[in-house]
Amino acid sequence: MDPLLPAASWLMAVAALVSAVACLAAGRAVPWQGRQAALVMAAGMLLMATGSLDPLGGIIVGALLLLSAMLGTMGVRGMPSASACCHRALGSLVMAACMFESASTPAFGTGTGVQSGHGGHGFDGVLSAFVLVGALGVVGWAVAASGRRPRLHRGGAVRSLMVESWAMAGGVVAMCAGM
Numbered sequence: 061m062d063p064l065l066p067a068a069s070w071l072m073a074v075a076a077l078v079s080a081v082a083c084l085a086a087g088r089a090v091p092w093q094g095r096q097a098a099l100v101m102a103a104g105m106l107l108m109a110t111g112s113l114d115p116l117g118g119i120i121v122g123a124l125l126l127l128s129a130m131l132g133t134m135g136v137r138g139m140p141s142a143s144a145c146c147h148r149a150l151g152s153l154v155m156a157a158c159m160f161e162s163a164s165t166p167a168f169g170t171g172t173g174v175q176s177g178h179g180g181h182g183f184d185g186v187l188s189a190f191v192l193v194g195a196l197g198v199v200g201w202a203v204a205a206s207g208r209r210p211r212l213h214r215g216g217a218v219r220s221l222m223v224e225s226w227a228m229a230g231g232v233v234a235m236c237a238g239m
Contacts, residue, residue, distance in 0.1 A: 068238020069109040075231030076105035082224035089217035091141055097132030097148040098224065100124060104155050105231050108162075115163040122159030125152045144221060147201045151228050154194035158235055161187040195236040202229040 080102035083090055090098070104121050107113050113121060129152035136142040164187075202225045 066238055068234045069111070071234035072105050072231050072238060073109035075227045075234060076102040076109070079224050079227035079231060082220045082227060086217045086220035086224065089141065089221060091136060091139065091145070093132045093134055093136055094141060094145045094148055097128050097145070097152055098228075100128035101148065101152050101155060101228065101231075104152075104159065105235065108155075108159065108235065113159075113163075118159045118163035122156040122163070125156035125159065129153050129156070143205065144225070147198070147205065147225060148228065150194060150201065151198050151232055154191055154198060154232055155235065157187050157190050157194065161185065161191065191236055195232045198232045199229045202226050 080098050083095060083098035104125050107117070107121055129149040132145050132149040132152065133142075136145045139145075205225055206222065
């Protein structure tokens with residue numbers, strides 16, 4: 061791992077840690093589906109930020125993120141936390157697409173800390189378009205969620221969920237910008 065990773069990678073790593081810790085701090089306000097999605101997403105962001113994945117590793121982590129997104133929404137219909145779980149699932153899907161696209165580029169894992177990924181071809185691929193639209197969707201969802209108070213959550217859980225939402229959105233944007 062290169063000790064001089066670009067700023068976007070460091071922001072992504074910090075956002076991943078903040079998001080996971082905030083999700084766990086919310087306690088019972090987040091069902092197991094949401095907790096596992098937040099932890100898998102944080103692990104994926106950390107691995108991507110450190111540049112320690114080869115193309116096969118990126119595909120495996122992308123597949124785990126897809127599975128996590130599906131599990132993250134399983135059984136939450138009608139629950140107060142359904143919106144937040146779907147927000148996490150969207151973040152996981154965007155990260156999975158980014159992993160798949162980055163794994164398909166020739167410069168993946170060159171040890172420079174910067175994979176050519178999206179910036180290498182100007183967002184002209186289908187996965188690049190999905191990542192861009194998905195990242196905008198994650199940020200838009202965080203903005204919309206900031207305007208309303210979650211039902212049945214009080215005090216610290218509300219703050220933790222808000223921090224988690226914004227940290228996840230910041231991490232996805234940093235991932236999109238840096239990879």
